[in-house]
Amino acid sequence: MAAAEPQIGEYIEHHLTFLTNKPQNTLVNFTVINYDTVFFSVLLAVLFAGSFYLVARRASASTTSVPRGFQSFVEMLVDWVDSQVKDVYHGTNQLIAPLALTIFCWVYLFNFMDLVPVDLLPDIGGALGLAHLKVVPSTDLNGVFGLSLTVFILMIFYSIKMKGPLGFLAELTLHPFRVKNIFAQIPLSIVNLLLESVTLIARPVSLALRLFGNIFAGEMIFVLLALLTLAHGYAGLETFSGWGLLLLQAVLTFAWGVFHLLIITIQAFIFMVLTIVYLAMAHEHH
Amino acid sequence: MHINLTLIVQMAVFAVLIWFTMKFVWPMILGPMQERERRIAQGLAAANKGEEELKEARAGAESILSEARERAGVIVDQAQRSANEILEQARSAATQEGQRLVAAAQQQIELDAARAKEQLRRQVGAIAVAAASKLLEREIDARAHEALLNEFAAQL
Numbered sequence: 001m002a003a004a005e006p007q008i009g010e011y012i013e014h015h016l017t018f019l020t021n022k023p024q025n026t027l028v029n030f031t032v033i034n035y036d037t038v039f040f041s042v043l044l045a046v047l048f049a050g051s052f053y054l055v056a057r058r059a060s061a062s063t064t065s066v067p068r069g070f071q072s073f074v075e076m077l078v079d080w081v082d083s084q085v086k087d088v089y090h091g092t093n094q095l096i097a098p099l100a101l102t103i104f105c106w107v108y109l110f111n112f113m114d115l116v117p118v119d120l121l122p123d124i125g126g127a128l129g130l131a132h133l134k135v136v137p138s139t140d141l142n143g144v145f146g147l148s149l150t151v152f153i154l155m156i157f158y159s160i161k162m163k164g165p166l167g168f169l170a171e172l173t174l175h176p177f178r179v180k181n182i183f184a185q186i187p188l189s190i191v192n193l194l195l196e197s198v199t200l201i202a203r204p205v206s207l208a209l210r211l212f213g214n215i216f217a218g219e220m221i222f223v224l225l226a227l228l229t230l231a232h233g234y235a236g237l238e239t240f241s242g243w244g245l246l247l248l249q250a251v252l253t254f255a256w257g258v259f260h261l262l263i264i265t266i267q268a269f270i271f272m273v274l275t276i277v278y279l280a281m282a283h284e285h286h
Numbered sequence: 287m288h289i290n291l292t293l294i295v296q297m298a299v300f301a302v303l304i305w306f307t308m309k310f311v312w313p314m315i316l317g318p319m320q321e322r323e324r325r326i327a328q329g330l331a332a333a334n335k336g337e338e339e340l341k342e343a344r345a346g347a348e349s350i351l352s353e354a355r356e357r358a359g360v361i362v363d364q365a366q367r368s369a370n371e372i373l374e375q376a377r378s379a380a381t382q383e384g385q386r387l388v389a390a391a392q393q394q395i396e397l398d399a400a401r402a403k404e405q406l407r408r409q410v411g412a413i414a415v416a417a418a419s420k421l422l423e424r425e426i427d428a429r430a431h432e433a434l435l436n437e438f439a440a441q442l
Contacts, residue, residue: 024288032290041296045303049311056314063321078315095304098312102304137296141287146296150304 008227015118015223017132018140019125036125036133037140044109044137052105077101084273089280093158096279103147104272110138111215111264115257118222138215138267141208148208151275155203158282167285172196203278207271214267218260225253411439 018034055074059067067075081104085097113136125133137143159168173189175196228249229236236242415435 020290024290026288028289030291030294032288032292033295034290034292037292038295038299041299045299049303049306052307052311052315056311059318060314063318063325075315075319078312079319082316095308097316098308099304101312102300102307106300106303140292142289142292143296145289146293146300149293150297150300 008230011227011230012223014132015122015134015219018134019130019132034134034140034142036135037137037143040113040135041110041137041143044113045106048102048105048109077105081272085276088273088276089283091280091283093279093283095154096276099151099154099279100272100276103151103275104268107138107147107211107271108264108268110136110143111211111267113137114139114215114219114222114260114264118219118226136215136219138211139219141212144208144212145204147211147271148204151207151278152204155200155278155282158279162283163285172200203274207274207278211267211271214263218256218263221256221260222253225249225256228252407439411435414438 019036020032020034022032024032051070052074055071059071059075078101081101082097085100089096116135121135122133134140156168159171163171173192173196174185175192177188177192179185179188226249228245229242236245415431
């Protein structure tokens with residue numbers, strides 16, 4: 001096993017490296033791009049938008065036909081998202097519900113890439129000459145922050161739109177400490193602003209990191225389970241213990257896959273619900 | 287774990303995807319769904335109304351039927367009664383006619399009997415005259431004794 005140690009390290013490293021245009025050495029560098037995340041994000045976006053658009057066209061072509069198959073599924077999803085939104089938000093904003101549907105479906109598809117066998121696509125990519133391939137966009141910080149920052153921008157936009165710039169500023173500075181005396185209020189407002197800013201900024205950060213953490217950990221478990229048979233190769237099939245390890249890997253991967261199916265759904269759901277809640281809060285007057 | 291251009295690209299793709307869903311997917315699925323919901327509600331309401339109307343129509347038909355039955359009973363009763371009346375009238379007419387006929391027959395019989403008596407009386411008169419003339423051995427002048435004979439005959 002001692003000889004296999006660097007191999008394991010390499011293997012894990014390989015699975016954590018993005019396919020980039022050039023190596024990135026600093027934490028933030030906007031000249032670098034992760035081709036794999038962009039490719040799979042766009043692919044899944046096209047898959048979601050395309051299939052739903054086909055259903056939408058068929059549904060609006062004739063309102064008298066009985067929905068069946070995929071159309072029923074899509075309508076069920078739309079109805080469910082609509083009721084989730086209506087539970088929380090009672091205004092007239094036409095953006096929140098489609099946004100919630102987009103988030104749930106897209107994030108679910110991101111996460112679902114985790115259930116594709118962990119070496120399948122990277123090996124195919126390797127055969128095509130790609131050095132690395134990370135197939136799960138929600139295990140990329142750029143992927144999850146791309147979602148949560150867009151939601152954050154919408155939150156700020158609707159806060160200002162609904163309450164006015166002064167109303168938004170008042171919301172940030174007059175809570176939670178409020179006194180009648182204006183001179184006493186000024187130092188308290190600074191404290192308020194600090195507290196409220198932390199609350200505000202914590203929202204997109206927690207939104208992104210919650211999703212990232214869960215899916216990244218799930219992927220890591222799949223990678224670690226793959227290590228069970230990694231060091232042996234085909235030689236492992238010549239011994240009894242080799243077969244035992246193969247069976248163990250298959251059983252554990254299946255069990256974790258079933259459990260992960262629950263996790264990816266819940267994470268997509270949480271992301272959607274919190275987005276709805278945050279945007280509903282942006283519309284409320286305090 | 288690096289932040290790079292992917293973040294910006296991801297935000298742009300997300301924005302486009304939201305716009306697309308909002309413009310071409312959401313309303314075109316929810317709209318027909320609500321339209322269908324409305325139709326189903328209408329259909330159910332119409333079905334309920336139809337059922338209600340059917341029930342009402344059944345009750346109406348039932349009342350019309352029972353009324354007709356009642357009226358038919360009344361008509362049958364009336365017919366029975368008038369038939370009885372006609373029968374009764376015919377019967378009494380027949381009885382009267384019979385009585386009349388019987389009375390006429392009796393009169394006739396009495397008349398015939400009286401006539402026969404008269405004839406008999408006449409013949410008895412003649413026989414008596416003949417017998418008396420035999421006894422007296424002479425002819426009685428019938429004309430001379432007509433009054434006597436008639437008086438005799440009337441005594442019979």
